[in-house]
Structure formats: structure tokens, C-alpha cells
Amino acid sequence: MKATILYTLARLGVFVVLFLVVSLTHLSVYLSAAIAAVLALLVSYIFFGRLRRGVAESIVRRRAAPERDEDADLEDSVLDGPAIAGPAIAGTGLAAPSVGTVPSGGPVPSGGPVLNGGTPAQAPRPTARRAAPPAEDD
Numbered sequence: 001m002k003a004t005i006l007y008t009l010a011r012l013g014v015f016v017v018l019f020l021v022v023s024l025t026h027l028s029v030y031l032s033a034a035i036a037a038v039l040a041l042l043v044s045y046i047f048f049g050r051l052r053r054g055v056a057e058s059i060v061r062r063r064a065a066p067e068r069d070e071d072a073d074l075e076d077s078v079l080d081g082p083a084i085a086g087p088a089i090a091g092t093g094l095a096a097p098s099v100g101t102v103p104s105g106g107p108v109p110s111g112g113p114v115l116n117g118g119t120p121a122q123a124p125r126p127t128a129r130r131a132a133p134p135a136e137d138d
Contacts, residue, residue, distance in 0.1 A: 001058065003051065003054035003055050003057075003058050004055050004058060007051040007052060007054070007055050010044070010048055010051060011040060011048070014040045014043050014044060015036055015037060015040040018035075018036040018040050018043070019032055019033060019036035021036075022035050022036050022039075
């Protein structure tokens with residue numbers, strides 16, 4: 001956190017100094033701010049590498065150790081329910097449903113794919129189309 005605050009204050013300080021210098025040229029305020037922002041970006045990129053690395057390392061440390069508690073684990077287990085057997089979905093830690101199983105984990109009943117309710121999906125029956133009668137000429 002200290003590195004983030006220090007890096008932010010250093011970039012803000014460089015911007016303010018450059019803005020004051022550029023505004024001495026009697027350009028419009030908006031143009032002076034834009035020029036100062038671009039110059040401050042360049043200066044901070046070139047000279048503040050060590051501070052930027054410190055910020056990046058603090059972000060990595062904060063993300064490496066996720067904060068867990070018993071309440072969150074209990075809530076997750078209640079909301080997720082029992083996992084359906086199957087291969088894991090890459091990168092998510094979730095199990096993918098097995099092909100050929102209903103949500104309860106049993107085999108698919110004959111008749112086709114299974115809907116959420118556990119019953120086979122019925123394919124719509126094809127309907128016979130009748131040709132329209134030819135138009136009569138008057």
C-alpha cells in the first residue's frame with residue numbers, strides 16, 4: 001500500500017510541476033493539461049521503474065493469498081451444492097456435467113437429451129405442409 005501511495009503521489013507531483021511549466025506558455029488550460037499529462041506519463045515511465053515494480057509486487061502479494069474464512073466457505077458449499085461428476089472446466093475449478101447423465105447423475109433415459117427437470121426432451125413432430133392453391137386469374 002505504501003508503494004502505491006508513493007508512486008501515485010510522485011506521478012501527481014510530476015504532473016502538477018509540468019502543468020505549471022506548460023501553462024506559463026499561455027496555452028489554453030485544456031491543452032496545457034493534455035501536454036502535461038503526456039509528458040508526466042513519459043517521465044514516470046522512464047524514471048519511476050523501481051516504484052512501479054514495487055506497486056506490481058504489492059499487487060501480486062495481495063492476490064497470491066486470498067482471504068478465506070469459514071463463513072464464506074460454508075456459503076460456497078451451500079450455494080454450489082454437490083458437484084456433478086465429470087471433467088473440470090479449465091481454469092475455473094468447476095466440474096463440467098458428464099455427457100449422458102441427468103442432473104441427478106443417472107443415465108439418460110431413452111428418448112433424447114434431458115431437460116432441467118430430468119425428463120427427455122421431445123423433438124417437435126414435423127408437420128405436413130400443403131401447397132397453396134394456385135391464384136386464379138380474373
